[in-house]
Amino acid sequence: MPALLEARGLRAGYGPPDVLHGIDFTVEEGGVTALLGANGAGKSTTLRALCGMIRRAGQITLGGARIERAATEEIVRRGVGHVPDGRGTFLELTVEENLRLGAYTRRDRAGVAADMERMFGYFPRLKERYRQQAGTLSGGEQQMLAIARALLVKPRLLLLDEPSFGLAPLIVREIFHILRRINAEERTSILVVEQNASLALDLADHAFLLETGRIVVSGTASAIRQDETVRRSYLGY
Amino acid sequence: MTGNRSALGGALVVFAVLLALAFVSDSYHLFQLTMLVVYAVAVLGMVVLTGYNGQISLGQGAFFAIGSYATAILMANYNWPYWATLPVAAAASALVGFLIGFPALRLGGLYLALTTFALAVAVPQVLKVDALSGLTGGVQGLTMDKAEPPFHLPLTGDQWIYLFTLGVGGLMFLLAWNLTRGRIGRAMMAVREQSTAAEAMGVSLAGIKTRTFAVSAMLTGVAGALSSIAVQFVAPDSFNFFLSITLFVGLVVGGVDSIPGALFGGAFIEFVPNIANDISKAAPGVVYGAILIGFMFLMPRGVGGLLARALRRGRKLAAPAE
Amino acid sequence: MIGLLHQISSGIASGAIYASVSLALVMIYQATHHVNFAQGEMATLSTFVALTLIHAGVPFWGAFVITVVLSFGLGVAVERVLMRPVMNAPVLTSVGVFIGLLLIINALDGWIFGFTIKSFPSPFHSAHPLLGGLVSPHELGETGLTVVVLTLVWLFFRFTPLGLAMRAAAHNPSSARLCGINVSRMLGLGWGLAAAIGAAAGIMVAPVVFLDPNMMSGILLYAFAGALLGGIDSPLGAVIGGFVVGVLENIFGAYIVGTELKLTVALIIIVAVLLVKPAGLLGRAVQVRV
Numbered sequence: 001m002p003a004l005l006e007a008r009g010l011r012a013g014y015g016p017p018d019v020l021h022g023i024d025f026t027v028e029e030g031g032v033t034a035l036l037g038a039n040g041a042g043k044s045t046t047l048r049a050l051c052g053m054i055r056r057a058g059q060i061t062l063g064g065a066r067i068e069r070a071a072t073e074e075i076v077r078r079g080v081g082h083v084p085d086g087r088g089t090f091l092e093l094t095v096e097e098n099l100r101l102g103a104y105t106r107r108d109r110a111g112v113a114a115d116m117e118r119m120f121g122y123f124p125r126l127k128e129r130y131r132q133q134a135g136t137l138s139g140g141e142q143q144m145l146a147i148a149r150a151l152l153v154k155p156r157l158l159l160l161d162e163p164s165f166g167l168a169p170l171i172v173r174e175i176f177h178i179l180r181r182i183n184a185e186e187r188t189s190i191l192v193v194e195q196n197a198s199l200a201l202d203l204a205d206h207a208f209l210l211e212t213g214r215i216v217v218s219g220t221a222s223a224i225r226q227d228e229t230v231r232r233s234y235l236g237y
Numbered sequence: 238m239t240g241n242r243s244a245l246g247g248a249l250v251v252f253a254v255l256l257a258l259a260f261v262s263d264s265y266h267l268f269q270l271t272m273l274v275v276y277a278v279a280v281l282g283m284v285v286l287t288g289y290n291g292q293i294s295l296g297q298g299a300f301f302a303i304g305s306y307a308t309a310i311l312m313a314n315y316n317w318p319y320w321a322t323l324p325v326a327a328a329a330s331a332l333v334g335f336l337i338g339f340p341a342l343r344l345g346g347l348y349l350a351l352t353t354f355a356l357a358v359a360v361p362q363v364l365k366v367d368a369l370s371g372l373t374g375g376v377q378g379l380t381m382d383k384a385e386p387p388f389h390l391p392l393t394g395d396q397w398i399y400l401f402t403l404g405v406g407g408l409m410f411l412l413a414w415n416l417t418r419g420r421i422g423r424a425m426m427a428v429r430e431q432s433t434a435a436e437a438m439g440v441s442l443a444g445i446k447t448r449t450f451a452v453s454a455m456l457t458g459v460a461g462a463l464s465s466i467a468v469q470f471v472a473p474d475s476f477n478f479f480l481s482i483t484l485f486v487g488l489v490v491g492g493v494d495s496i497p498g499a500l501f502g503g504a505f506i507e508f509v510p511n512i513a514n515d516i517s518k519a520a521p522g523v524v525y526g527a528i529l530i531g532f533m534f535l536m537p538r539g540v541g542g543l544l545a546r547a548l549r550r551g552r553k554l555a556a557p558a559e
Numbered sequence: 560m561i562g563l564l565h566q567i568s569s570g571i572a573s574g575a576i577y578a579s580v581s582l583a584l585v586m587i588y589q590a591t592h593h594v595n596f597a598q599g600e601m602a603t604l605s606t607f608v609a610l611t612l613i614h615a616g617v618p619f620w621g622a623f624v625i626t627v628v629l630s631f632g633l634g635v636a637v638e639r640v641l642m643r644p645v646m647n648a649p650v651l652t653s654v655g656v657f658i659g660l661l662l663i664i665n666a667l668d669g670w671i672f673g674f675t676i677k678s679f680p681s682p683f684h685s686a687h688p689l690l691g692g693l694v695s696p697h698e699l700g701e702t703g704l705t706v707v708v709l710t711l712v713w714l715f716f717r718f719t720p721l722g723l724a725m726r727a728a729a730h731n732p733s734s735a736r737l738c739g740i741n742v743s744r745m746l747g748l749g750w751g752l753a754a755a756i757g758a759a760a761g762i763m764v765a766p767v768v769f770l771d772p773n774m775m776s777g778i779l780l781y782a783f784a785g786a787l788l789g790g791i792d793s794p795l796g797a798v799i800g801g802f803v804v805g806v807l808e809n810i811f812g813a814y815i816v817g818t819e820l821k822l823t824v825a826l827i828i829i830v831a832v833l834l835v836k837p838a839g840l841l842g843r844a845v846q847v848r849v
Contacts, residue, residue: 053733076739088734090727101727104720105739153739293654295596340833347594348833350654351783354596355826358780362822478776482658489655522666529659533652534644 004029004189005050005062005157012042012049012056019045021213022058027157027206032183032190034204034221036197036234041210043193044085047159050191051075051082063156077105081155081188085162087146091135095126098134098145102152112152119148122178140171147175151182158182160192164199172196176203197234201225209234248410251500255403264395268467269507271399274406275464277503280487281413281496282456288494289417290449296337296353298481299360300330300454304461306364306379309471310372313379319466323405323459330458331451338450339443349450357481364473378472381465402463409456414496416452457484483510486525489532491539498541565693566809572698573767573781574805575705579760580775580782581789581797582709583753589792590729590749591642593653597660598757599775599782601637604664605630605758606765606774607672610679619682623762627755634754635747642750643743668772679765701763708759709798712752716794725749777822781808784825787832790842800840804828 003026013019019042027033037043049056052072060068067075076082090098099119103112120127123144129137134145143163150158163179164172180203183190194200201207201221208218209230217227224230255270279301286292307326311317341352363369365376373379383394390397465471483506491502509528510521532539580598587595595601605626612622641660645652683700716722728735728745735742761775768774785804789796807828812821832839 051737053736071741072736073739073741076737082737084734084737088731088737090731090734092730093723093726097723097727100720100723101735101738101740104724149738287651291649291651293651295654295658337830340830340837347650347654348837350650351594351787352826352829352833355780355783355829358776359823359826362820366817366819368817482662485655485658493651520666522662522669526659526662526664526666529655529662530641533648533655533659537652 003027003061005060005191007050008059008061010046010049010056010058010060012045012054012058014045014054019213020049020056023210023213023215025208025215025218027189027191030183030187030189031206032179032192032204034197034200034207035191035193035210036200036207036224036230037195037210038233039195040212042213043210044161045213046210047082047084047161047191047193050159051080076153079154079156080159081150081153081157082159083143083146083150083161083163085165087142089134089137089142089146091133093134095129095132095134095137095145098149099126099152102149105153111154115152115154119151122182123148140167140175143167143171143175144178147179147182151186151188155188158188158190160190162193162195164194164196172199179203197230248414248497251497252403252407264393267395267399271395271402271467272464273500273503273507274399274402275460275467275503276484276487276506277500278406278409278463279457279460279484280491280502280506281409281499282453282458282460283484283488284491284493284496284499285413285417285456286450286453287488288492290446292446292450293347293350294353294450294453294481295350295485296355296357296360296481297453297457297484298476298478299353299356300334300457301461301464301480301484302360302364302476303330303333303454304458305465305471305476306373306461307458308462308465309379309381312381312465313374314372319381320401323462326462327455327459330461331455334454334458335447335451338447338454353481357478361473361477364476373473374471376473378470381469383469398467402467405459405463409459410496410499413456417496483525486529489529489539492541492543492545493539495539495541495545497544498539501540561693562813563810566813567806568694569698570806570809571802572694572702572805573764573808574785574802575702575709576760576764576778576801577781577785577805578709578798578801579705579756580778581785581801582712582794583756583760584782584786585789585791585794585797586729586749586753588786589794590725590746591646593642593645593650594657595753596654596657596779597637597664598753599779600661600664600668601630601633601754602757602761603770603772603775604668605633605754606679606761606770607668609758609762610677610765610770611672613680619680623682623759626762627758630758631751631755634751637754638747638750642746665772672772674772676769676771679762679770681766697766701767705760705763708756712756721748777825780822780825781805784828784832786839787829788839790839793839793841796839796841 005027007026008024009022010024011018011020011022023046035043035046045054048054050060052067052070052075056068058068059066062075062078062080065078067078070078090101093101099116103115106112125141126145126148129141134142137145147160147163160179163175167175176199179190179192182188192200192203201224204221206219207221207224208215209224210216217224217230219227255274279297282300283294283297286294304326307329308319308322311322311325312319337352337356338349341349364373367375385394385397487502487506490505491500492498509524536543580602583598584595587593587598608629609622609626612625613619617625637660641656645656681697681700683696716726724735724740725745725748727738728740728742729749732742735745764778765774781804782801785801786797787800788803789798789800804825808821808824811824812818816823
């Protein structure tokens with residue numbers, strides 16, 4: 001499979017010091033890639049760097065075009081949906097308005113309406129809460145709203161920052177099940193950041209492991225699962 | 238401690254120079270110097286508030302007015318001696334500062350700016366009101382007698398007024414300097430830097446902020462009282478919103494967290510409008526506005542900040558071994 | 560009784576003006592957490608431009624539209640040149656910059672257009688007294704026009720994608736960017752819109768209070784009071800607050816403190832709101848970010 005996203009020598013950080021010290025990785029077209037690592041390894045930083053939300057240097061290619069200098073909104077327009085950590089819900093706005101914001105860049109009204117209906121197929125609860133203020137949703141519902149909002153961008157690549165964070169195990173399983181369907185049915189490539197490595201490896205076909213801003217292991221999900229370091233430190237067996 | 242000692246030394250030299258000027262200047266320049274000291278004390282009140290507490294007052298002219306009118310009313314209507322009015326002027330402005338500051342200071346920095354902005358716009362109206370004109374003289378204002386030198390000292394009235402203003406002003410600077418260096422000063426700075434942490438360590442946030450604002454109002458009120466004594470006349474229109482803005486510009490030019498900077502602020506307020514006025518009636522506004530924006534972008538710590546940096550560099554050059 | 564009704568109706572008329580300026584302030588506060596102290600002076604400048612156009616022979620409504628459009632441009636320019644560099648600076652910096660802008664515009668108004676008080680034509684005429692003599696034609700027309708403007712603004716924010724994007728950019732800029740929204744363009748539009756609303760308010764109030772460089776200073780004060788009363792982060796609250804302040808100002812002025820002390824009413828309202836309900840009528844509780 002060809003690479004949809006490719007990063008070469010990616011450095012990034014918040015102040016002068018780098019958090020990422022030049023990492024190389026690819027996300028394959030149509031696949032799910034997991035980005036693993038401990039707290040503070042630079043996982044969220046990687047996603048933010050891809051989207052141009054922080055200072056970054058190096059090469060980032062999306063579908064053949066260089067995007068390392070593009071502004072966040074430009075990268076989004078080129079087909080990157082990002083579910084940020086903390087979910088980025090517009091709490092003061094309604095569920096409907098949140099979803100309409102997801103489709104802000106699109107001009108195909110009919111397509112948006114159809115996609116909206118498909119989102120309700122994945123997440124029926126959003127339809128029930130359509131007119132409600134997003135701030136009144138539960139954590140799981142907000143996560144679903146955030147995923148639906150990012151999908152309405154009609155992204156080629158979906159970035160997910162800790163989708164399991166702070167949610168009950170049952171909800172997490174439901175969400176990951178839906179993500180698998182989305183990957184299969186929408187042909188959306190996914191790059192998912194997770195602390196819960198076992199969960200992420202179940203979903204992913206490729207993975208790599210970040211430690212203090214460097215990639216230490218990478219490979220197919222099954223190979224990673226066999227890796228000594230990953231097993232001991234992140235899978236716990 | 239060398240820092241403190243050299244600061245004190247510098248202050249004494251400046252004071253001595255200002256003192257000496259009393260005996261070599263003509264009455265016109267003496268009046269200008271008097272007003273310089275007056276404005277410096279008024280700006281000092283803002284330094285204590287903004288520099289050491291991180292709060293912004295856009296209505297300091299109101300406290301200046303309260304101090305001025307306290308002195309003027311007591312002198313003109315009740316024949317008090319000028320020196321005896323100062324404590325009353327100080328207390329009156331501190332009290333109003335406390336009352337205004339108490340509700341606004343519980344909230345963020347912008348609320349005090351908004352409230353004091355309203356105060357500054359409202360005060361001239363209150364001073365003009367007919368019901369109070371028996372006390373305030375209404376639109377006409379009040380005229381007072383000129384202060385005479387005591388003990389038959391061989392001084393002119395203008396010299397004496399300048400020396401008196403300088404003496405009181407020096408005392409106010411000493412007071413502010415002491416305040417910011419003591420226990421309360423440390424608490425004040427803690428409030429500015431990390432208000433939540435300060436609160437966790439047992440500093441009463443609202444209490445410290447309100448008291449600081451009262452002190453700030455008091456200092457500016459004393460400046461107002463001194464200006465009444467020097468000008469021997471008060472009228473509502475001298476205390477319009479533009480006065481508050483002028484003091485704010487003086488603060489920014491001098492440096493918001495610099496006590497010596499207040500002196501530069503005072504000099505700026507006294508001399509720059511005179512120069513600008515010669516160009517056009519509108520020029521002071523443009524000059525002030527441009528200076529304000531320019532300082533914010535290019536020199537946010539004002540002349541005082543520049544001075545402190547130069548001093549530090551000089552000291553480093555003088556003692557390279559350390 | 561007629562007297563009281565008269566006070567209330569003219570309170571509503573001036574309240575409409577305060578509501579507009581309050582809304583302009585709150586729109587900018589919501590998006591940037593800064594208060595534009597120069598909002599009133601920008602409106603005064605716009606009103607001078609309108610008067611100049613009218614004197615040059617442009618019909619009233621033509622001048623009105625041209626001025627509102629030009630003011631929109633002025634707002635965008637102010638955001639771009641002055642606001643953007645101090646976006647994340649401390650409160651003192653933004654206060655300093657906007658007070659500076661206030662001084663400059665105020666002085667330039669005087670320099671270019673003169674300091675004398677000028678009369679301003681009203682587009683609303685009627686030979687007959689309206690509503691039994693309760694309101695003047697100008698009061699009625701001015702209130703009606705302002706209500707139309709405020710309604711249009713509400714419809715824009717509530718029902719158009721651009722309005723929604725502007726709200727999103729104000730509430731949560733980083734999320735808005737992830738939806739593909741150009742947040743800095745939204746901020747510019749917000750400033751433009753605020754300046755345009757202010758211009759309309761200035762032109763509507765000028766026939767009543769007459770035009771001079773300081774025309775808006777008192778009105779800005781009432782607008783502050785209205786914004787705080789309604790809740791400084793609530794646009795709807797600001798509009799309601801503006802109307803309430805207008806009515807209170809007239810009633811207090813007529814029956815309690817006297818017209819001489821009207822401005823003090825604004826101060827009293829501000830202090831009372833901060834003491835009793837700092838969040839305002841419709842605002843969220845004031846939170847201090849750590």
